[in-house]
Every structure is written in structure tokens, then in C-alpha cells.
Amino acid sequence: MNHGAAPASLTRQAISATLHCLTGCAIGEVLGMVIGTALGWSNLATVVLSVVLAFFFGYSLTIRPVLKSGVALKAAIGVAFAADTLSITVMEIVDNGVMLVVPGAMEAGLANWLFWVSLAFALVVAFVLTVPVNRWLISRGKGHAVVHQYHGGHEAHAHEGHHDHH
Template sequence: MDTTWRTAVSATLHCLTGCAIGEVLGMVLATWWGWGGAASILLAVALAFFFGYLLTFSGVRRSGADVATAVRTAIAADTVSILVMELADNGFILAVPGAMDATLGDLLFWSSLAASLAASLAVAFAVTVPVNRWMIGRGLGHAAVHALHGHGDAGRDHAGQHGRHGHHH
């Protein structure tokens, strides 16, 4: 696998980790607070975008970018990944009978959340790795992270950069 594909895989896994954290947190909080279906989906999506962007933003800031550059890079790099992930995840949860009405004590809540996350992560990964590869090949998104490093092997740099802040893979 060439460096650009490795970078795309690493970037996608990193983004989707943040997305999954936000999704689970949003669904748990909304269910705990007794929110309805639409409100819980909105909270989960908002937190998925927040954490997905946050993990990329943090890594870009650590690599030496200023705040504005880090924000632009995170938005450019992760919007497609998070959007695909959220469409797949929430579509799956809405398709499971009773999943939106389940409570934190219900096995259905946890099993549908786990199944929807697994399915949507697989779909989002399959869709967004090629998108990230295309963007990196054009100097967009995560390619901007590597430009900040100034190193030759972008795939190794990206994996190393993400490895330094928590081994989320």
C-alpha cells in the first residue's frame, strides 16, 4: 500500500474514532435525559462532528499550526467522513424497530447502538478512505497536516502524529 493510501486509512480511522465517541456520548446523554428521537439524533450528530473535528484539530495544533489553520484543516479533512458516518449510523438506528425508544437499562439500546456503530463505521470507512486518498493526492485535508511536518514520508508522519496523542486506533 503506498504512503498516500496509508495516510488516508490513518486519517479516516482517526476521524471516525472521534465521531464514534461523540455518537455514543450523544445517544447515552440524550437517553439518560429522556430526550425524544429527533433531539437525541441532533445531539449525537453535533457531538460526533465536535469530537471528530477535535481529534484532528488537536493533532494539527500539536504539529505547529495556528488555530485558524487547524480549524480549516479539520473541517476540510473530516467533514465528508463524519457526514457519511452519521448518515449510516442514524439510518441504522432509525431502521431498528424500537431502538429510538430504548432506555439505558435496555439491552436493545446497547445492542442497537453497538450494531449501528459497527455497521456505520464499516460503511464510512469504505466510502471515506478513497475520498481522503483523493483529497490528499490534491493537497487538501490531511495533506495540509503533512505539509506542516515538512517530512518526506507522509504516511509515517501521520501515523506517528496520531500515535502520540492516545493510540485511538
């Protein structure tokens, strides 16, 4: 009995998963860019630091609620890797790609609006491109669909009932 509700809720889940991932990525990304830029590192070193931190925070934000539901750390890390690796990867490629192609964005420095506008723009582009990736993963029962099993009474389940048929 599918009356068109699933695609909308799927998109909602994908957006929520992407926002979740984006939050972690943004924290890591901004910290990496700030630290790298403040220390006068090369673009490559700054990007590498941003990516490492983005993965760290991205996974942390996914792992926390999963751990709260009583899953062992090792299993929670597995869930986070399964859920977020592709979306964080896409997001980081796009994000850092945008920062590198915007003229002067990496050199702009932290006091310069160009740096922050470019970073915000990069995150928006990354968000827009990552939503379909997450939507595809969730539609196939992967990605954040895996995480949602662990969210007790999460909004996605509140108005949707469990879809266990594969």
C-alpha cells in the first residue's frame, strides 16, 4: 500500500542524514581550514587536515546516538563507517574542490569574508550534491537507514512504521 508517501519521506530522511553529516563535516572542515590557514600551511596540508577532522566529527556525530542506544563501540563504529563513508567522501571532495577552485579562497585568510563565503558556498554545494547520494543509499537500505534502526523513537519512524520488506 504505497501511496506516494515513501519518496517524500525518503527525501526527508536523506536531507536529515545529509544535514547530520554536514554538521560533522562542517565542524571538521572549518576547524581544519582555520588551523591550517592560521598556521600558514600549504593548501594540501590544510585540505588533508580538514578532511581528517571532517571524517572524525562526521563519524562522532553518527556514533554518539548509536552508542546511546546501547550498541557496543565496535559495532557503532561499523555502523558509522557504513552510514557515512560515502556521503562524507562526496561532501569532502566537493567541499575542498570548491575551496580550491574559488580564486583566492584558500589564501584569503580568516579575517577575509571571501574565505568564509567560499566555505559556506562549498558546504551548500556539497549538501546539495550529497542529498541524492544519501537518498540512494537509504532507498537501498544502506547509509543512514542502518543508523535509523538504532535511534529510539527517531522522527523518521514516528510517522512511518517500519519497512522491513527487502
